[in-house]
Amino acid sequence: MQPMQLDPTDPVALTKALIRCESVTPADAGALDVVKAALSPAGFRCDRKVFVEAGTPDIDNLYARRGQTGPNLCFAGHTDVVPVGDASGWTSPPFEAVIKSGVLYGRGAVDMKGAIACFIAATHRYLAAHPEAPGSISLLITGDEEGPSINGTVKLLAWLKERGETLDACLVGEPSNPQALGDEIKIGRRGSLNGEIVVHGKQGHAAYPAKADNPVPKLVWLLDRLSSLVLDTGTANFEPSNLQVTVLEVPNTATNVIPALARAKFNIRYNDLHTRARIEEWVRLQCAAAARASGARYDLTFSGTGDVFLTKPGPLVATLSQAVHAITGRTPALTTGGGTSDARFIQAYCPVVEFGLVNATIHQVDERVAVADLETLTQIYQRFIAGFFAAHG
16 A cells, blocks of 8 residues: 555545555554545644553554644544454455445445545645635544543543644544435534442352342342433433443352352433433432342442533534535434544534444444445535635635
8 A cells, every 4th residue: 555646635545545454443554644644745734642551552643734823623533443343244355445336345434434534535625725724624533432542532632732732623523324424413422421330249059048148139129220210301402311231240150159249330321411420429329229228238330431512503513514415405413312432522622513424334244335425425524624614714
């Protein structure tokens, strides 16, 4: 692969070059080299930052900016991808980027190397027509979105703040459309909180329960209370909050042994009726009530990143909606569903919206994108860039 020879206005060629980098998180495998090579000829200053933290993988990140003045329109994305799964089940090898019948196959095609390619191509096209853009364009690209998200976007944002860089608005290129380009723009996300409950008992023989203390029924009691209570019925902008038990385990494989402890993990997705602190307090109260009724001795811990956020409809949302409608003829719904993204970090620095490709095949065997969609998304992004700077001109 020779990225310097790529046509930076061609989103298909750029997507293929990125897919051919086997950047399964946390590996970079040359993906950021492709991005840098495509941006540098247009006058982008490209900074590579590797962040390190004990016990986590080292992550290579890139921040590229063209221009010195505001407003600074940022595009955020990630070049890392999830594992390929069963490689034998792919129509073509997952990192060969093969086009068949107008469809490009490859890991990362839609999540989200395709969107990165489209934004780069859109930027080159915009700058060709507007070489004196009234502001700055930047790209914040991480290799840690599919991983623990510790040494990626969150640290790159902190680094930008330390050096006095300001982001005025951000577009995250996550695949936001369920069926066709123009379906949805993400204007927020529910918060996500992970919890773990460990109920302690006393190991013993199943035939002599009086000599043991079985933690399993007590854990079930706690989980039943947490799972059966309704947090809310949703709000104007968000789906109802929900709690899902995701892991149940005991350190025991023998059917005639009462285990010494039982463990469960759960995830709560919560809307704008709550904050993380209030959700944690609600869980503590419910567990305490269930423990009093069951006699459970337990430990409760929380983890997770990202509180609920909403980018209220305004100039940024309107500019993107107008760009989508102008190119596709569709009026996108403004939604907040789905999982988390790095927008949860960016929202603390500037208004952020999400719009990318169709998400029907993300993380699947035979992840793929219609070649026509890459061109359409490029045109949407170009129109969005033009509209953003026209509004700030």
